Amino acid sequence: MMQQFYPAVPHTYRFELNKDFNFSAAHFIPSKEAGKCQVMHGHTYFVNVTVGGNELDPSGFLIDFKLLKEAVHKRYDHSVLNDHPEFKNDFPTTERLAEQIWTSIQSLLTTRNNKPVCLQVIVRETPTSYVVYRPNREDFQ
Template sequence: MMQQFYPQVPHTFRFELNKDMHFSAAHFIPSKDAGKCQQMHGHTYFVNVTIAGNGLDPTGFLIDFKEIKNLVHKKYDHTVLNDHPEFKDMFPTTELLAQQIWQSVQELLNNRTNHPSCLQIIVRETPTSYVVFRPTEEDFR
C-alpha cells in the first residue's frame, strides 16, 4: 500500500492513532442531480480513521487496530451501500459514508474505559477525490 499523508487535526491529546484500510463497495445516488452516479457503480474506498486520547487501556492501546478494521471493513466490504439500514433515509454519498463510519467508530469508543475520541474520518472514493469528516462538539453529545 502506498503511504498516504492526510490533513492533521489540531488537538492536545497525548496519543494519536491512525488506521488506514480499504474496502470494495457499490452504490448509486437515486437523484437526477447525481448525473452518472444515478447508476449502480463501485469503488475501492480507502479510509483513514484518526483516534486520540490521553489514557491507554490495560494492554497499552488507545484501541487495538484490529477492532477498527473489523468494525468498518466487515460492515461494508463487498456490499451495496444503499442496502445498509443507516442509508435507508439518505443517499450513500461519500460525505455521508464518512459520517456514518465516524458514528460507528465513536459508538465503539464510547464503551472503552480509557475514553478515546474519533477526531477525523477520511474516505477516498477515487485516487483524486476524498472527503474529510470532522465532528463538532455537538456530535459527541
C-alpha cells in the same frame, strides 16, 4: 500500500492513532444531480480514521487497530451501500459514508474504559477525490 498523507486535525490529546484500511462496495445516487452516479457502480474505498485520547488501556493501546478495521470492514466490504439501514433516508454519498463510519467508530470507542474519541474520518472514493469528516465538539457527548 502507497503512503498517504492526510490533513491533520488539531487537538490536545497525548496520543493520536491513525488507521488506514480499504474495502470494496457498490452504490448509486438516485438523484438527477448525480449524473453518471445515478447508475449502480463500485469503488475501492480507502479510509483513514484518526483517534485521540489521553489514557491507554491495560494492554498499552489507545485501541487495538484490528477493532477499528472490524467495525467498518465487516459492515461494508462487498456490499451495496444503498441496502444498509443507515442510508434508508440518505443517499450513500462519500460524505454520508464518512459520517456513518465516524458514528460506528465513535460508538465503539464510547465502550472503552480509557474513552478515546474519533477525531476525523477520511474516505477516498477515487485516487483524486476524498472527503474529510470531523465531528462537532457536541458530537462527543
